[in-house]
Amino acid sequence: MSALVQARGTAAIHTVNPVAKLATALLIAFTLVLSIDWVSASVALALELPLLAFAGVRARTLLLRTSPIWIAAPFAGLTILLYGKASGASHLEWMFVHVTDGSIELAVATVLRLLAIALPGVVLFITVDPTDLADGLAQIVKLPARFVLGALAGLRLVGLFLDDWKSLELARRARGLADSGRIRRLFGQAFALLVLSIRRGSKLATAMEARGFGGPTERSWARESHFGRNEWALLLIGVVIAATAVTTSVETGEWNFIAAP
Incomplete structure (x- = not known):
């Protein structure tokens, strides 16, 4: 079974429609993208963190899945700190x-x-089963079934x-092709994986067509x-988080709409 398929947990979030x-x-992402200020982001984060404890995800799994975020966010902030738009008092100036x-x-x-x-996006999607998501997109959002099922099959x-990558690597090592030229071997193995993926995709498409997945009915x-x-309760929580963050930011005068000059 694919690693993308998550086990159903006992927490209520696992039963919510994807x-x-x-x-x-x-909703939360769109609201926070509208403004670049620390107040709205900090309020939203403060409201989200307690909810993550009730997401029904083990601490180890949560830490592993969100580790890229915890690593990337400080580096993004460091880049802005050193090379961002200068305004106010200057503390350090050296070349760029x-x-x-x-x-x-x-x-x-x-x-x-x-x-x-x-963080909320990653945590919410940890509890999502791809098949449940496809069912919801097709039946509730009314997306075309051909598109939804094709995306599900690809996922x-x-x-x-x-x-496949591990199998190709072991096969090349057994043939003595993995002893030198790591960079060249990487490109060759990637091309082999591409060919294998195209063949598998073609077979899958033929099988799905034969079973009527592309029918007009x-x-x-x-x-x-x-x-x-x-x-609706989960959506209401998202609305409350977004509204509280925006209201607090506006009331404190920190709201900085991205379209503002």
């Missing part, structure tokens, strides 16, 4: 590096905003890429996708 999780993550009050504030806002946008094959679904009380 469409609601996607909508909530997009110019640290000012404005760059410090912008760096802090960048780090907080990245964490506030990325299911992503987990096989690692297995309205298709039926093995599992009905529901959007009920739990889904």
Whole structure:
């Protein structure tokens, strides 16, 4: 079974329709993207962190899945700190590096905003099963079934890429092709993986067409996708987080709309 398929947990978030999780993550992200300020991002992050404890995800899994965010956010902030737009009092100036009050504030806002946008999205999608998401997109959002099922089939094959890569690596090592030229071997192995993926995709497409996945008639679904009380509750939580962050930022005078000059 693909690693993309998550085990169903006992927490309530595991039973929520993936469409609601996607909508909530997009709502929070869209709201925080509208302004570059540290207040809205910090308020949203402060409201999100306690909720992550009730997401039904083990601490080790949560740490591993969010580790790229914790690593990337400080580096993004450091870049803004050293090379961001200069304003206010100057603290350090050397060649292209110019640290000012404005760059410090912008760096802090960048780090907080990245964490506030990325963390809930990652945590929500840890609990998403690809099949449930496809069912919701087709039945609730009314996306074309051909597009949804094709994307689902492709997503299911992503987990096989690692297995194929390991098999190719072992096969080349057994033939004595992995002793030298690591860079050249990388490109050759990547091309072999591409060829293998195209062949598998062609076979899968033929099999799906033969089973009527591309037919013009309205298709039926093995599992009905529901959007009920739990889904609306999750959306309401997202609205409360976004509204509280925006209101606090506006009231404190820190709201900095990205379209403003």
